[in-house]
Amino acid sequence: MSKYGYEQKSFQSKKTNFVFFMLLIVVIFVWALVLSPDHGGLVSVSLNPELRIDFVNVGQGDAVLIRTPKGKVFLVDGGVNVPVADARREGRELIQNYLRSQKISRLDGLVITHWHNDHLGGIIPVLRLFEVDKIYETPSTFNTEAWQTYDEICKKDRIQRISVKAGDVLEWGNELFVQVINPEKPVSSKEYSEVNNMSVALLLRYGKVQTLLAGDIEEDAEREIMKYGEGIRSQILKVPHHGADTSDYMPFLQLVKAETGIISVGRSNAFRHPSPRAISHHERVGTKLYRTDRHGNIRLFIGGKDTRDYRFVVDQRL
Numbered sequence: 001m002s003k004y005g006y007e008q009k010s011f012q013s014k015k016t017n018f019v020f021f022m023l024l025i026v027v028i029f030v031w032a033l034v035l036s037p038d039h040g041g042l043v044s045v046s047l048n049p050e051l052r053i054d055f056v057n058v059g060q061g062d063a064v065l066i067r068t069p070k071g072k073v074f075l076v077d078g079g080v081n082v083p084v085a086d087a088r089r090e091g092r093e094l095i096q097n098y099l100r101s102q103k104i105s106r107l108d109g110l111v112i113t114h115w116h117n118d119h120l121g122g123i124i125p126v127l128r129l130f131e132v133d134k135i136y137e138t139p140s141t142f143n144t145e146a147w148q149t150y151d152e153i154c155k156k157d158r159i160q161r162i163s164v165k166a167g168d169v170l171e172w173g174n175e176l177f178v179q180v181i182n183p184e185k186p187v188s189s190k191e192y193s194e195v196n197n198m199s200v201a202l203l204l205r206y207g208k209v210q211t212l213l214a215g216d217i218e219e220d221a222e223r224e225i226m227k228y229g230e231g232i233r234s235q236i237l238k239v240p241h242h243g244a245d246t247s248d249y250m251p252f253l254q255l256v257k258a259e260t261g262i263i264s265v266g267r268s269n270a271f272r273h274p275s276p277r278a279i280s281h282h283e284r285v286g287t288k289l290y291r292t293d294r295h296g297n298i299r300l301f302i303g304g305k306d307t308r309d310y311r312f313v314v315d316q317r318l
C-alpha cells in the first residue's frame with residue numbers, strides 16, 4: 001500500500017508541475033503580447049479598437065475613406081474620374097483602385113459633399129463597380145453631364161439617396177457620433193461659391209477625439225457653422241476647399257483650433273491651392289498641416305481614449 005501511495009503522490013506532483021509549467025508559459029505569452037508595441041498583431045483589434053480615416057491622395061480633389069471598428073465602411077467624395085494613365089503620370093490614386101487595394105467590395109454609405117467634379121467624378125466608377133448601401137448627398141441638384149450620369153445610375157440601381165442638412169445625425173454605428181453641420185438649407189445655384197458653400201460638412205466624434213470634414217465650404221458657410229460654438233472644436237480638420245484663400249476665415253479656424261489639418265490637393269494644380277495666406281492662418285492657430293501632394297495617402301487612426309489618442313501614418317513613397 002505504502003509503495004502504491006508513494007507512486008500515486010509522485011504522479012500527482014508531476015501532474016501539478018506540468019499544469020504549473022503550462023500556466024507559466026501562457027502568462028509569459030500574454031504578458032509579451034500586452035507589452036509589445038502592436039500587441040503581437042494578434043489582439044490589437046480587441047484591446048484597442050480604432051476608427052480609421054484615410055485621406056486618399058486623389059490629386060486635386062477629395063476622397064476620405066472611413067472604417068469603423070465594427071467593420072462598417074463609408075466614403076466621403078471620390079475625387080475626379082480620369083484615365084488610369086493620367087492618374088499614374090500625375091502620381092495620384094483612382095478611388096476605385098484604392099478601394100480594391102484595401103479589399104473593399106461594398107460600402108455602407110457614400111457621402112457626396114457637393115457636385116463639383118473633383119468630388120463627384122470618382123463616385124461614378126465606384127457606383128458601377130461596388131455595392132453601395134446608401135448615399136447621403138447635398139440637398140440640391142446640378143445640371144451637368146456627370147450629375148446626370150450619377151442620377152441615372154442611382155435610379156437604375158435603385159440606390160437609396162438621402163438629402164442631408166445641418167442638424168442631421170447619421171446612424172453609422174453607436175460607437176461613432178456623426179453630425180451634419182452644413183448646409184443650413186437647400187440652395188439651387190450653379191454659382192461656383194454657392195455650390196461650394198452647399199458642401200455637406202461632417203463632425204465625427206469617436207471617444208474623446210473629434211474630426212471635422214469640411215468639404216469645400218467657403219467663408220459664408222464657415223461663418224454660419226460658427227453658431228455651433230465650442231461644439232466644432234476638433235483635433236483634426238479636413239481643411240476646407242483644398243486650402244483656398246476663400247476658405248480660411250480666421251475666427252472659424254480659431255474656433256475649430258485643430259491640432260492637425262489635412263489639405264487634399266493636387267501637385268502643381270491650376271488653382272494654385274493651397275494659398276500661402278491659408279497656410280499662414282492655419283499655422284497661426286497652431287495647426288500642423290499634412291498635404292496629400294507631399295505626403296501621399298494620409299492615414300489617421302483614432303483610439304479616442306483621450307483627446308491625444310490618435311496617430312497619423314503617411315506614405316512617404318511619393
Ligand SMILES: [Zn+2]
Binds near residue numbers: 061116118119216241
Ligand atoms: Zn473641391
